[in-house]
Amino acid sequence: MNTEAREALGRIRAEVGKAVVGQDAVVGGVLVALLCGGHVLLEGVPGVAKTLLIRALSTALDMDTKRVQFTPDLMPGDVTGSLIYDAHTGAFNFRAGPVFTNLLLADEINRTPPKTQAALLEAMEERQVTVDGTARQLPVPFLVAATQNPIEYEGTYPLPEAQLDRFLLKLSVPLPQRDEELGILRAHHQGFDPRDLKAAGVTPVAGPADLIAGRQAVQHVDVADAVLAYIVDLCRATRVAPALELGASPRGATALLAVAKATAWLSGREYVLPDDVKAWTVPTLRHRVRLRADAELDGATVEGILASVLATVPAPR
Template sequence: MNDTPAPLSQPEVQGFAALAARLAENVNAVVLGKPEVVRLALTALFAQGHVLLEDVPGVGKTTLARAVAATVQGQWRRIQFTPDLLPSDVSGVTIFNQATRGFEFHPGPVFANIVIADEINRASPKTQSALLEVMEERQVSVEGARRPLPEPFIVAATQNPVEYEGTYPLPEAQLDRFLLKLTVPLPNRDEELGVLRAHHAGFDPRDLGAAGVRPVAGVADLAAAREAVGRVHVAEPVLGYIVDLCRATRTAPALELGASPRGATGLLSTAKAWAWLAGRDHVTPDDVKATARPTLRHRLRLRPEVELEGVGVDMVLDTVLATVPTPR
């Protein structure tokens, strides 16, 4: 029995590339000066994975998450995570109905296609854990009953750096549920000048409609695109390259925790989606390199003495990428 997916035809590649271009143009209309971050966020969307956006306040993390959600003609909900948020506030609760003399389930905001978990690391660990089942199995278990979530289902979470007051570090098990961890950097001078000009001309990132963000893809379009991403060809040497990169993180002297097999499968998925967004039907080693940092950075843990020396996870990944031989 041959389980190899059917290859993509050229018309399919061109059609989906046009869809990806429309989505990127839509998001870039409101997320100014960050085309690579936007493309990575769309990579998570088409790779069927959750995305974590981290950096200091005021760089556009929530705007990016809202813009990506608004491009898809599905249902999206936003949850503002706070220290007093309860798990039932996320997943839902069963309430006794006096009129019917029975219990009724009131679904929480996770019952949507795209869930924006804003400042996720401000909630208590107990509330954060409510997302573990949601993100991994795409279902909610309440009072012994399992309730599936709608498809597609994606969590786009934002968080401030853990050094900020009132934050709780996400546990490794939950970080591993995110396909990508993206940093939204401060803009350079020209980009920041462009942001000021846009605001001076009346641009308001809170009003996505006025900024020109419209749903340009339906749930069916997204499902078809994801099926196409699954058919992107990956040659055996590229598969081996992904395995070698992940195995190299497990023996890197600076790390006490390397990438798991889940990290390797995540890197495969993101490389395929990245290639698809570029309008290609096959993955190259450059696609793997382009997605390695956002796919693996949150799955690695530095040794404490290395962290004290100011070495970052991305620096270690740069070393791994430079030392592992690239297939020709």
């Protein structure tokens, strides 16, 4: 196992914690997604430091980041880039869009029409952008962190299941606890400026090379047949759950396998435990399943159904 890369990546949480208070679990989730080469959907109310978290993470990883504010009038070319006519040469030159970065923060992705949402699909899945028939590769590593507000639905365009399935994880960004919020106020009172991460002491502690080495090491993490069967049984249980009209697909099972392996490697193990699977079942599957309308009216939640599945499907010993 690549110990140096794991130790370098292990310092990320503490480094991001210099600027972001109380979001350690979210930082861990984004780090796991980076190791798996996946993307994350961040759900939380405004003002819980989603943008700051991504900026601090990119600084700690010494990677480039860009932010796109998704609005109803945003066009696909505003995200991917477009051909611009050069009057001096008489030729069309490609001007790269903000998607050409390492960490792309797609802010309020559900506020832009489906056509622009779909412009991200090729980039997320194929790691490339095609303009005028020419494919252009995106940087490595590349991660989309999309945000959406869970309580505001007016003027939004809910992401279709096909696009939700492209996200490896759906992470909830909670409001801070009282002592954490008190720490935030103290930091601001003492002059903390969220726009100046350097002044906050956030510095690079790892780099893209560590991430690539980590990805290679994760591939060699061992998974017992019993744990593989456990992942399959969990996903199949969602397909027969009475409260769900849509269960997890095989892509959901492969995603759960990937995050469990990344978690095991970050923990310093060469094998996956059932607890690794349990820890990530809800973040990995909650956006891949859909409640029945009558179950939702009865007060059921996706998280509650998945918790029930975890309680009823026996884990290997």
